[in-house]
Amino acid sequence: MKKISIIHYSLFIILCVFALSSCRPESDPQWSYGQYDNQVYGLAGANFEQQFIGLWTALNENYCIWDFELEHGLDWDEVYYKYLPQFQALDQKQEVTDEELMKLYGEVLFPLHDGHANFQVRNLSNGHFLGFNPSLERNKSRPDCQFSMGFTPDIKAYTDIPGDCHIAQFQTASSSQIQFISNSLDKASKVVDAKLEELEQKETLTEEEQLIVQYGKMFLKDASSLEGMSLSAGYSFYNKICVRYAMLADLLGFELTPVDETLANYTLDVASAYLDAGIAYFRFSGFNLSPFLDPGWNVLNLANPSTKAIQQSIYDVWKAWFDKIQELKKSNALKGVIIDVRSNTGGYNNDFQFALGALLPSGGFSSHMERTKAGTGRYDFAPMTPFTFNTYKEEHVVISEEPIVVLANGFSVSMAEMTSLSTKSIANARLVGMRTWGGLCSLVTDPAFYSDAYSGSFGVKNQTPFYAYLPQFVSIHPELGILEGTGVTPDIEVAFDQSLYESTGRDNQFERAVQYILTGN
C-alpha cells in the first residue's frame, strides 16, 4: 500500500509540474512585409501610429546589418519607444504637413548606415509620397560626394596633351538614344516649319494641305515637349510621336524611326584609351555591361538595327581595351591598366568579368564574404559564404605583375565599390582617388526572389504606405569588416582638382594613376 502511494504521489507531482510548466509564453505573430499583403499594408495605412509600427517592424525583420548599427550606437527598440508617442500625436492633428512628416521620419531613418537604403512613406493626411535616402543625407557633408555626383570623367583632352598621359587611341560609345531622337526631331521640325511657312502664304488650302497644317502644328508642339522627361518616358513618348505622325512624315518626306524603349533600362557610356606609355584605360558609367557584352543575357532587341548598332559600338569600345591588353602583354609592352569607376553607381555583379575580372584568372574571384539573414529575429544570420565574382571565361592574359589601378571617387557606389574593395586582395592592384560612397551590400529587389533570404526590399513604390529599397546580402571583408556608410578608403588619396580640370581639361586623379603605374609611387 505504502509503495503504491509513493508511486502515485510521485507521478502526481510530475504531472502537476509539467502541467504548470506548459505555460511557456507564446511568440508574437509576425507577418511578411516582403510580399505585398493587402491586410498587412492595409493596417499600416490606417493611421500614422500603425504606419510607424509597420515600418519599424518591417525593418526589424528585413534589414540586414542591425549588429553593425548597434555597434554604432543605434538601439532599434529605443527608437520604437522614443518615436511611437510622436506618431500617435500626429493622429490627433487635423492635418499633417509633408515637412512635419519628413522631419519625424528623417530622425528615424537617417541614422541607418546602409548605402543603398532608400525609403518612401505616404503622408496619410494628403496622399503625398515622401522619399528618404539616409546615405545621400549622410554624404551631403562630404564635399567630394557632392562634386562627384555631377562629375563625368572624360580624359579625351589627353589626346592633345603631351607627356606620360598622352593618349594614342581613344574611343567612346553610348547606349543613349537621346542624340538620335534629338537629331530626328530637329530634322523633321525643320521640314515641317518650312512647309507650314509655305502653306501660310496660300489663300486656299486643299484638304490634304489642311491636314498638314493641323498635324504639323501638333507635331511641333509634341516635339518640343520631350525636354525634362525621364529616359524611359522620353523614349516612349518619342515612339508615340513616330506612330502618330507617320502619315505626316510620309507626306512631307522626312523620317521618324522608333527607338528601342528597352534601352532606357540599360543606360551606359563607355570609353577606352591606349596611352603611348603602354597603359590601357577603360571607363564605364555603370555596371550595365552585361546586356551589351554577354551574349547569354539576350535582353536587347538586336533585330532592331539601331539597337544592334548601339550594342556593337559599346562592344567595340570594350574589345579595343581588352585586345590592347592582350597585345601589349604578349609583346611585353604593357606598363599597366586603369579601370575608371569614378561616379559609377554600380549595377550587375556579372559585369565584374568584363572589367577587373578580365585581368584575373578564369574560375572566379572572391575578396570578401557575404551574409544573409536566416530568420525573423534582428540578429538571425546565416553562416557567411565567400562572395564570388565571375571572371572572364574565354582565353585571356592574366595581369599579375603590371600595376592595375582602379580610380574611384565619392560617387562610386555598389559594384564600383566592390571593384574598389577587390583591389585590397590583389597584390598588384591599387585604389586611387577618394573614399567611395559606402554602399557595398548586394541587392535582389524582385519580390519573386524575396523568399531566397526573407530580407531586403519591402512594399511597392508609390502604392503601399511605406516602401523600402534594401539589400538582401551583407558584404563583410575579412579584415575591414562591414563598410556600409563608410566606403572603401583609397591606397592613394587624391582630391579632384576641379579648377585645373575646368581650365585645362586635365584630370589630376587620372594623372596620379599614371604616375603610380610608371614609377611605383
Place this chain on the structure above:
Amino acid sequence: MKKVLVLFIAMVAVGTIQAQWRLGVSGGGDYNFYSIQTHYQTNYHYTGSWGGTAAIFTQYNFLNWVGLRAEVEMVQKNHLFYRTLKFEDTHYTTYNTYLQLPVMTQFSFGGEKVRGFVNVGIYGGYWVDSHLKGSVQEPLNLKTYPVDEKYAFYPARDERWDCGLVGGLGIEYRFLEHWALHAEGRCYYSFISTTHQSSVIKDYRYNTPLAIQAGFSYIF
C-alpha cells in the same frame, strides 16, 4: 501541532538510520526538441537533433525512498536547420553544449535489488559552446559551401544562461552491497529562451532535450 512535529522527528530519526550517500556517473544520448516559430518563412525548417550527455552525481538518501540528488553534467541541445526547393543543399546542425547543475528529489520504490525511481527537480545551466556543421547555399549563385565552424556568440542576441525543470523515470539494479546500475529517461524543460527578447516583439526559442542515460554509483 506538537503531535505532527513529534511524528516528523520520529520519521527523520528512523530515516537517518537508513540515510546513505552515493556517488556515481552516468551518460547517454538525448534528442533535443527545438521550439521556434518560423512564421511566414515557410522555406526555413528546424528539427531536433541527437546529442550526448555525461554527468557525475551525488545523492543523499534521507530515507529509503527519498533522497536529494545533485549533478554536474554536460548536455548537448542540438538542432538541425534546413531549407527546401532550390535551397535543398542548405542544411546544418548546430551543436550546443550546456554545462548544467540539476538538483532533484528522488523518490524510489520497489525491492532491495531492483527499484524504480522518479527524479523531479530544477536545473541551472550555461551554454558553453556551439558549433555549426553542414552546408549552406549562397542565394545569389546557388553555389554550395561546406560549413564547419565555431558559432560566434553575440551578446545582443544569445542568452547563454538557462534554467528550467527536470524530471526523469528510471530503474536501478543493486548488484552488490555498495554498487548499483541505473538507467533513466529524463526530460529537461527550459524556461529561458535561447535568445534575448526585444522589448517590442517577443520571439521565443526553447530547448527541450529528452535524454536516455545509464550509469552506476557507489553507495557508501
